[in-house]
Amino acid sequence: MKHFSLMIRNLTRRPGRTISLILLTAFLAMSLFCGTVVVSSLRRGLNSMENRLGADIIVVPAEAESKASMKNLLLQGTIGTFYMDASALERVRETEGVGKASAQIFLSSMKADCCSVKVQIIGFDPENDFVVQPWIAESLNHQLGDMEVVVGCRVETEVGNNFRIYDRNCLVVAKLASTGTGLDTAVYCNMNTIHMLLQAAEEKGISHKIDSGNDSEVVSAIYVKVLPGTDPGLVNNRLNGHVRKATAIRTAGMMTEVADSLGGVSRTIAVLIAAVWALSLIILFIVFSMMVNERRRELAVYRLLGMSRKMLSGMILKETALCSLTGALCGTALGAILVFPFTTLIETSLKLPYLTPDAGSVVLYAGIAMIVTVLVGCAAGSRTASRLSRVDPGTTLREGA
Amino acid sequence: MKKNVFCGILLVLAAVIVIGSVTVLGPCVHEDGSEAPCARAGKAVFCDGCVLAVLAALILLIRKPSVRIVLLFVTLFVAAVGIALPGTIFPVCRMDTMHCRAVMQPAMIILFASELIVSVCGLIVERNRIRRERP
Numbered sequence: 352m353k354h355f356s357l358m359i360r361n362l363t364r365r366p367g368r369t370i371s372l373i374l375l376t377a378f379l380a381m382s383l384f385c386g387t388v389v390v391s392s393l394r395r396g397l398n399s400m401e402n403r404l405g406a407d408i409i410v411v412p413a414e415a416e417s418k419a420s421m422k423n424l425l426l427q428g429t430i431g432t433f434y435m436d437a438s439a440l441e442r443v444r445e446t447e448g449v450g451k452a453s454a455q456i457f458l459s460s461m462k463a464d465c466c467s468v469k470v471q472i473i474g475f476d477p478e479n480d481f482v483v484q485p486w487i488a489e490s491l492n493h494q495l496g497d498m499e500v501v502v503g504c505r506v507e508t509e510v511g512n513n514f515r516i517y518d519r520n521c522l523v524v525a526k527l528a529s530t531g532t533g534l535d536t537a538v539y540c541n542m543n544t545i546h547m548l549l550q551a552a553e554e555k556g557i558s559h560k561i562d563s564g565n566d567s568e569v570v571s572a573i574y575v576k577v578l579p580g581t582d583p584g585l586v587n588n589r590l591n592g593h594v595r596k597a598t599a600i601r602t603a604g605m606m607t608e609v610a611d612s613l614g615g616v617s618r619t620i621a622v623l624i625a626a627v628w629a630l631s632l633i634i635l636f637i638v639f640s641m642m643v644n645e646r647r648r649e650l651a652v653y654r655l656l657g658m659s660r661k662m663l664s665g666m667i668l669k670e671t672a673l674c675s676l677t678g679a680l681c682g683t684a685l686g687a688i689l690v691f692p693f694t695t696l697i698e699t700s701l702k703l704p705y706l707t708p709d710a711g712s713v714v715l716y717a718g719i720a721m722i723v724t725v726l727v728g729c730a731a732g733s734r735t736a737s738r739l740s741r742v743d744p745g746t747t748l749r750e751g752a
Numbered sequence: 753m754k755k756n757v758f759c760g761i762l763l764v765l766a767a768v769i770v771i772g773s774v775t776v777l778g779p780c781v782h783e784d785g786s787e788a789p790c791a792r793a794g795k796a797v798f799c800d801g802c803v804l805a806v807l808a809a810l811i812l813l814i815r816k817p818s819v820r821i822v823l824l825f826v827t828l829f830v831a832a833v834g835i836a837l838p839g840t841i842f843p844v845c846r847m848d849t850m851h852c853r854a855v856m857q858p859a860m861i862i863l864f865a866s867e868l869i870v871s872v873c874g875l876i877v878e879r880n881r882i883r884r885e886r887p
């Protein structure tokens with residue numbers, strides 16, 4: 352207790368030095384914690400996207416500019432309203448190697464219907480669907496009825512509320528779990544509902560430029576699962592040749608692109624963390640080296656008062672550990688304040704799937720960041736501690752006199 | 753010296769709130785010029801920030817400890833109200849990808865919470881000073 356109070360008095364006697372040590376270690380902990388959380392969130396987002404996609408190939412109208420439109424729709428929730436003739440679904444099913452095929456129809460809401468932004472409305476066929484249905488089944492235990500909708504976790508409404516789309520009231524029957532992708536801002540309904548909504552949109556004067564003029568004979572995208580043992584690339588080529596005015600896109604290619612972008616972001620974050628750590632460590636070593644000269648006389652007095660070398664180096668190490676621990680706690684807390692409230696901002700800025708880790712993982716990352724920071728702080732201080740403990744009190748005090 | 757440090761931080765935070773609410777930390781802006789649902793929340797945050805800036809300036813100028821304590825209490829209350837302004841007292845947009853939900857609301861909550869914490873620290877320092885000066 353006596354040593355502890357001496358340690359505290361040593362630290363408070365020089366507030367400038369103590370605060371700079373705390374700030375440096377806080378910076379180290381914050382960079383490590385924030386970097387780890389962001390990279391881990393990106394990895395979780397990619398895994399979630401892979402799990403949710405479920406299809407091997409997506410067939411979209413040629414004018415949908417294929418990959419870019421679908422990728423933006425999946426990652427950022429960009430509104431995609433493109434249509435092709437519903438007969439494309441039959442042609443896809445007839446194609447050799449196709450195991451399952453399920454169509455979806457996209458529609459965007461008006462700005463004023465909700466929240467001052469458009470939301471993507473996705474109509475799917477619950478009978479044949481293998482993409483959305485398994486995911487919806489986690490939150491809804493009955494078949495999706497007419498004028499019933501399931502909303503993504505980021506659509507601000509609650510189960511049991513009415514969601515107004517083109518002056519039609521739709522009942523919210525379930526809210527989906529977060530995926531970290533653009534699909535979190537979408538609204539899902541069955542084919543009857545989407546046709547009613549398409550009609551309501553037409554009545555409000557919003558043209559969807561449907562070539563056939565009949566909105567019950569259109570689809571926006573067809574999701575394809577190939578037969579087991581079949582090469583998806585081969586089926587993709589067959590679909591491109593077999594289905595007119597449409598483009599087949601392999602989801603694996605899209606995932607690879609996302610994984611590449613994620614790799615790039617992870618590398619950049621790793622380089623930034625390394626740069627911050629290198630810089631902070633250099634400053635930390637300089638601060639400790641300066642401390643050797645500054646505290647030489649003070650420690651010589653301690654030695655004269657009867658403190659052993661071991662006790663002296665222990666005291667310096669404990670001071671460093673206390674500063675590092677305070678800094679690590681402050682840094683981790685500051686990192687949490689910076690990362691968690693701005694999750695949406697980070698996600699929209701990176702334009703990559705982003706899913707925040709669960710509480711257990713966050714506590715683990717915080718713990719690791721704090722332990723590493725305290726260890727590095729102590730390692731930087733140990734050299735100083737050993738140098739200062741070897742101070743010859745007589746010579747030092749004579750030199751200073 | 754210590755009392756002015758807290759007032760200085762209060763003033764800087766208030767300035768960040770005021771400038772932020774009309775620039776990067778402000779409400780959503782519609783391309784067609786129409787008013788977003790979060791516009792009133794943005795205006796309220798701006799007004800609250802102005803009140804905090806005036807209070808911080810007064811605390812900085814006034815030397816009488818009892819008046820400073822009262823002003824710090826008012827600052828604490830205004831900051832607490834500020835936390836509830838975007839989203840609780842005034843509505844914000846309903847999609848959490850909107851600028852007001854992704855940037856304005858969290859940033860303002862953090863800034864007003866910091867203002868509240870600093871005013872509490874200022875109050876403690878001021879009370880200790882009065883106790884020390886008492887004969």
